[in-house]
Amino acid sequence: MAEFEPVLLRRIGKPNSAALETYRADGGYRALEKALNSMQPVDVVNTVKNSGLRGRGGAGFPTGLKWTFLPKDHPGPIYLCVNADESEPCTFNNRVLMEQDPHQVLEGIILSSYAIRARTAYLYIRYEYGPATRAMQKAIDEAYASNLLGQNILGKDFHLDVFIHRGAGAYICGEETGLIESLEGKRAWPRIKPPFPAVEGAFRKPTIVNNIETMACVTHILDRGLEWFRSLGVPPDPNNPRDAGSFGPKLYNLSGHVNRPGTYEAPMGITVRELIDKYGGGVWQGRKAKGAIPGGISMGVITEAEFDMPLDFNGPGKVGCLGLGTGAVTVFDETTSIVDVLANICRFFAHESCGQCTPCREGTGWMDKIADRIKHGQGRREDLDILAEVGNRIGIMPGTTICGLADGAGWPVKLAVKKFRAEFEAFIRDGKKSTVKSLALVH
């Protein structure tokens, strides 16, 4: 796959890549002109639907299908919320796109708004992304000045306003209904569903929530055609009728104990090992890897033996992970104690649980206390069973919470305990203590 030419990242690193004129010079807004001149909104929806694009935010829901859930002939307003609350730890692909190539994202937003007949789009950017916010705002200002936003875009009967809303730094604001609540100025407590946002979302109007990378993909699908998009990635598993396939390019974030951490673009389906060895330059300091987190910590953990797992929408599930997630791989080397990994994971989710549903609020807090106790040498063997049990019973999948945060909080815990049980037991048996400082939590 060495021949693969980056698409989403093709302009990253070029001089002045965030500016409108360089974007135009590289063929930018060609897709928008084409769509506005020759396509009806429904054609755009169908193109995206037929391209097999699945949401890049984590859950992998087919984007075009989501768009069709909007009520037909709704008098409006319909809103597009673009989720740039990229708060999954070790995930930073949206940031790269927004900071370095904001017009690529903006074109996708305009195209998507055209498709779903939205006249207002909100760009929800997490508080920590100051430079990204400024870059996006600059791009939006340039677009207004060039008649790419505002009234009668490119002379057509299509109007769109894009507003940036900055979050205040909470993981839960990345959950689509939590984001909507936050956007409305409330505490970001995810809403009970149904009604789904496509029926009743922001300000009780139909709303589509999409990820930044999804928006960038929409730009390229419209520009290069859906055949191009479907030529990349992994086709559906013929044995699984519910598999929608994993098409297109994907931004993978590589972090942790590798020589060259960063954001890399590859077609869907690259394996973890390929990503580490080919792009990341191997595990650092000549060590071996112990394991990795395959797609943001909420997706679970994998052992080194599972590194040949493909990073598409199906691969992580085959080794017990929750899903592809954000495609952010964090590698930990053989010297890393899994106890520290677990303690950090538990600490993060206990801190970020919004506190609405009892199983998640109390479960994440309990797991954090247990993991912390194990780390400080006070662990008991039965604690591992409790961790695995609590990790398994909280979440939207067993039906005990409103949103998926709890699934993501429980999944890595139960997988870590299952896959690294021997190490945990040895740690507890030998009465070890960890002196590694816990990661600092801000906010």
Add this chain to the structure above:
Amino acid sequence: MATVFVNVLPDANGKPPRSDLIKVEVGGQKLTLAPVDIGNEKLNLIQAAERAGVFVPHYCWHPALTVVASCRMCLVQTGRRDPDKNDPAKINWSLLPNKVVPACQTPATDGTIIVTNNPLAKNAQADTLEGILLNHPLDCPVCDKAGECMLQDYSYRYGRAQSRMIDEKNTPPNKPHIGDNVTLFTDRCIMCSRCVRFTREVAGTAELQIINRGHHSEIDIFPGEPLNNKLATNVVDLCPVGALCSKDFLYTHRVWNLKTVDSVCADCSTGCSIHLDTNKSVVYRLRPRHNPQAQGYFMCDDGRLGYHYVNAPERIVRPQMRTEQTLTPTPWNEVRQALVQDLKAAVQRDATGVLGVLSPFLTCEEAYLLAKFLKGLSGQVRLALGPVPVVGQDDTYPKDRRGNPIQPVRFTIRAEKCPNRRGVEEVLRHFQGDLIPFDEVIRSAQSNSIQALYLAGGYPPREEGWIRTDQAEHLKNIPLLIVQDLLPSPISSAAKYLLPASSFAEKEGTFVNHAGLAQALRWGVTPPGECRVDGQIFLDLLERRGLIHAPTVRQELGQEIPYFAPLAQGDLGEYGIPLQG
């Protein structure tokens, strides 16, 4: 028409609770389903299961508040009963596998199966309870709520015996400053958010909020903006645990010693249905009782906390008669005989100069008996309505943050601060024809045309007093002044006969609220000292034998006065009977 199916278990004796049960095996589970027809009603699964007599435990859900489905106590397994698509005669039963749903959030539709008592649902409920109890201090021995706590009850019924947490519990600080009438034991809170939703949706004033995140979430107020709206103490009733406590009731009594009667609040003409909690003839608290015909689920703090005069030591507790210049305590019999003699003499002198003043705090039965007695002396005796205390204007909720009322109104505290003006007026109209207002009584007193006045008061204390000093001055000149009241007032010292009245907590009878709803008042405590209930005094004056029994008088009232005809069978039921007119 919609039918739901609720899994039921045999009762304690092993008998099925009803005969029309359907036994099916779904997904490897043997279910005994009770079909319940819910018609076209929009019910959630908690309500639908209740129709089959199956209780689904719940914390955050409350019928008067929005659904948040966050406590996750009401987890049940659901399924469907559907006719087969190809063969309508065939019925397909199915269960949603390995997944529970919150019953409060899930609408009951035709063919819904509700399973609340299989291992999956019971485990989910027990898991939730284990979670809730992780950081709960388990300080039941010192907790006010113990004995009526949903956390205690559910733990026994649905929980596990032991906690597996050995780590330290979170100990957030208590917040006694949260309101003038409400205190918060933060560590007992289970974050059901009922109180927060109440202040936002019903009171509208939105004082309460949740601060912090995850297991450090706490209920709190904005600094300097305490929970002091007039509906504030309802959050204590809404709180399923002992987190929010009433400062008025705090540490005064264990709830299992309290005796509860269903009664009516006497503080304003809304006539909230209440539970009256008493022990050993002391009133300890008033709680709202759900009544869709009266006020709904809540009551105001004025009414709730305004009962203290019942226990007040200043109360007039014995009949007194003026001998020479001083009021002397005298046995009831002597007082009654002398009083009747004096009244009869006055009637003989000038019947039109004899007046009865009936306060709107009397029950309909008492008003009826007194009117009957006075009119029995002579048809020319006049009957007037006592002062009707009105304070400000009707106070409606919700309000916005600036205190302006918002529509739709969810609760009204009425300006008319008495429980039974309408009822007493109807009695007076029947006996008197025209309604004589109290001002006319004063005018008559000014012109010295009153020979005798029987003032049946029973007014609870108010800052401004129920009678103005200048009014009292005019009445003091009446030769035969009979005052029956709860507390000393400007005219009680001038009375020739001073009789103790009884409070709403001590008597039985009927109150008719602002909308004409007749509700039954029931007694919870015995009157203090030598005090007799008002009805008994009037019964004795009428020289009827025996003890007062309000339902009997109510029957008589219903038969005699057309307005009260719907009450003729004597029983008013739980919610009362609306009267027309």
